[in-house]
Each structure stands twice: as C-alpha cells, then as structure tokens.
Amino acid sequence: MDYQIFKPNANLAPFIKCYWTLDHPKEDVPQVQTIVPDGCMEMIFHYRDLYQQYIDEKTVVQPRSCVFGQLTKPLKIKPTGVTGIFSVRFHHDGFIPFATLPIKEMDDRAVCLKELYGNEGTELEKNIISTQTVKEKIDLVEAFLLKKLNTETIDRIVKTTLDLLLHVNGQISVNELSTQTNINRRQLERKFSSTIGLSPKQLAKTIRLQTTLKHLLHKEYINLTTLAHDSEYYDQAHFIKDFKEFTGLTPKEFYGENLQMSSLFYGSE
Missing domain, CATH: 1.10.10.60 (Homeodomain-like)
Structure with a gap:
C-alpha cells in the first residue's frame, strides 16, 4: 500500500491540512475497512476503481469524485478493485469557504462534485482523473479552490x-x-x-x-x-x-x- 502526503501552497494552508494519495493493487478478497471520524472534511477523487460504502447495512458505490461531509459515526468502506485515490483533507473549519450547500446537510454523505459545483465540478473531476502526476492534480485542484475561495464565510x-x-x-x-x-x-x-x-x-x-x-x-x-x-x-x-x-x-x-x-x-x- 503506497500512501503519500503533500502540503498545500501558502494561500490555501489556512484551509487545507494536506493532500494525500493512496495506491493499492486489487485484493483477492477485498477487506472491509473502517474510517473513524476525525472532524475534517475531504474532497476525494477515485482515479482507479471505486469504493463501496455501507449505509444502514446496505452498500452503495461512492461517486468518482465527491466531498465527504463530517462523519458522526464510523464509516465502513470496501474497494471494488484497484485503489487509486487523490484527496484534499481540509482543516476542521476549512471547507466552509468553498461550500455551496449548508455544511450540516453534508454530514455522513459523499456529495458528488456535480451536485456542489455543477458543470465546473464535472470538469474538475475529468481533469483530475486524466492527469498522470500528483503535482498536476494538486495544481488543478488549487486553481479551482482559489477561484472558489470566499473569505467572507470565515467565522x-x-x-x-x-x-x-x-x-x-x-x-x-x-x-x-x-x-x-x-x-x-x-x-x-x-x-x-x-x-x-x-x-x-x-x-x-x-x-x-x-x-x-x-x-x-x-x-x-x-x-x-x-x-x-x-x-x-x-x-x-x-x-x-x-x-x-x-x-x-x-x-x-x-x-x-x-x-x-x-x-x-x-x-x-
């Protein structure tokens, strides 16, 4: 399992804790994994196969790209094939300047980027998935977030x-x-x-x-x-x-x- 962490640029450091990538080959017997709440929201891009998540004992496939709201309970997920994830981890209050929905409505939800940002979200997903290097992905997402940044929402x-x-x-x-x-x-x-x-x-x-x-x-x-x-x-x-x-x-x-x-x-x- 290859897990790497990258720092944001100075303009986004007050809002973003880090970027991370996770790559892992397909497992013969995929294991259910538990994500424990940490108080931080994430913008997630799956550039390989998707993950399943368990909701009320039912499984749903996560979107190709999404922002995951605050977890109020443990989240169980399972890979469906080869893992390839690029993620933006926000500080505890870091997503609010980029939000287009009430934050509370996003709790325990994987909200797809199209729902949040319309065609711009779809375009960002397409560009992130198609780029080959982590630097390119970071540059794309930082340009997008800097454009969306609304400092008036900071409390x-x-x-x-x-x-x-x-x-x-x-x-x-x-x-x-x-x-x-x-x-x-x-x-x-x-x-x-x-x-x-x-x-x-x-x-x-x-x-x-x-x-x-x-x-x-x-x-x-x-x-x-x-x-x-x-x-x-x-x-x-x-x-x-x-x-x-x-x-x-x-x-x-x-x-x-x-x-x-x-x-x-x-x-x-």
Missing part, C-alpha cells in the same frame, strides 16, 4: 474556539468553552453547526478520541486504564463507550484489528 469566533479545543486536545466541557471564549453556549452551537457541521461537544469528543487513538497506535501506554485516565475520561466505562461510538469497536478490539485504512491517517497531521 473568527469559531476559529478562536477551535484553536482552544485543539490546544487542550478536546478535553474541555462546552460550558467551560463558552466561559473561556465569552460566547453564549447556544450561539456557539449554532455557529459550529453551520461552519463545521458538528456541535462543539461532538467535535471535542472527536478531537479527544483522535488524540487517544494516536497514543494507542503508537503504543505509548502499557494499559488502557492509564490511557483513559490521562485522556481525562470519567472512568474506563466512559472511555469504552466513546471509543465504541466513534470506531464501532472496543479499545481492545481496535488494537487487535489495527484498522488498516484509518491507522494511516492518524500520523499524517
């Missing part, structure tokens, strides 16, 4: 609150977040919903769990009890409940499975 209140959430690894209550930023809780929740697609509580839980997953995958803890305590969960039962909500597995099951697709991305920030 400074959300940006300040998000910085605080990331600084404390999500280990803060919404009431404390409201107090420290001097923003009414309901106002904060409305702004997060429209800008990020998640509530402050959902995003805090996601950030805290992502930090915990990195510790787990890097084998930085000798037991789960210590890991739960240092991540400031109330107790191990609370830790296991949140962990299963976002991964679909208990911590021990996750560690044993070592989820291939998701584990690639935890170290890519």
Whole structure:
C-alpha cells in the first residue's frame, strides 16, 4: 500500500491540512475497512476503481469524485478493485469557504462534485482523473479552490474556539468553552453547526478520541486504564463507550484489528 502526503501552497494552508494519495493493487478478497471520524472534511477523487460504502447495512458505490461531509459515526468502506485515490483533507473549519450547500446537510454523505459545483465540478473531476502526476492534480485542484475561495464565510469566533479545543486536545466541557471564549453556549452551537457541521461537544469528543487513538497506535501506554485516565475520561466505562461510538469497536478490539485504512491517517497531521 503506497500512501503519500503533500502540503498545500501558502494561500490555501489556512484551509487545507494536506493532500494525500493512496495506491493499492486489487485484493483477492477485498477487506472491509473502517474510517473513524476525525472532524475534517475531504474532497476525494477515485482515479482507479471505486469504493463501496455501507449505509444502514446496505452498500452503495461512492461517486468518482465527491466531498465527504463530517462523519458522526464510523464509516465502513470496501474497494471494488484497484485503489487509486487523490484527496484534499481540509482543516476542521476549512471547507466552509468553498461550500455551496449548508455544511450540516453534508454530514455522513459523499456529495458528488456535480451536485456542489455543477458543470465546473464535472470538469474538475475529468481533469483530475486524466492527469498522470500528483503535482498536476494538486495544481488543478488549487486553481479551482482559489477561484472558489470566499473569505467572507470565515467565522473568527469559531476559529478562536477551535484553536482552544485543539490546544487542550478536546478535553474541555462546552460550558467551560463558552466561559473561556465569552460566547453564549447556544450561539456557539449554532455557529459550529453551520461552519463545521458538528456541535462543539461532538467535535471535542472527536478531537479527544483522535488524540487517544494516536497514543494507542503508537503504543505509548502499557494499559488502557492509564490511557483513559490521562485522556481525562470519567472512568474506563466512559472511555469504552466513546471509543465504541466513534470506531464501532472496543479499545481492545481496535488494537487487535489495527484498522488498516484509518491507522494511516492518524500520523499524517
């Protein structure tokens, strides 16, 4: 499996965390992979065979190109053949300046580029798929995004609150977040919903769990009890409940499975 990460140019760095590519030959027996919510939206292009995703125990084929909204639950996917993916990973609030639909309406959805951008989206897909090098793909998508960039949609209140959430690894209550930023809780929740697609509580839980997953995958803890305590969960039962909500597995099951697709991305920030 060949997974590579590339940095955006300086003009787009405030919005884009990175670009990544994934190439993998066809498997004799394709494996179902689980993607764990990380609070970031992605613009995805499949330049080889498509992926299936599981929705309510039914399978649908993902679009050739799409923007995947915020995940509020684990996403199960499976390759249908040869994997070839080029993706734009946005910062937590990074997609809003390029959005043409309400962010909240995109939660847990793969929204095709044609739905978002009409014929321009179709043309971008065609050009990205037909180019051979990663540099060409990055140049194309950056030119497209710079043209679409709407800085008026950037919310400074959300940006300040998000910085605080990331600084404390999500280990803060919404009431404390409201107090420290001097923003009414309901106002904060409305702004997060429209800008990020998640509530402050959902995003805090996601950030805290992502930090915990990195510790787990890097084998930085000798037991789960210590890991739960240092991540400031109330107790191990609370830790296991949140962990299963976002991964679909208990911590021990996750560690044993070592989820291939998701584990690639935890170290890519």
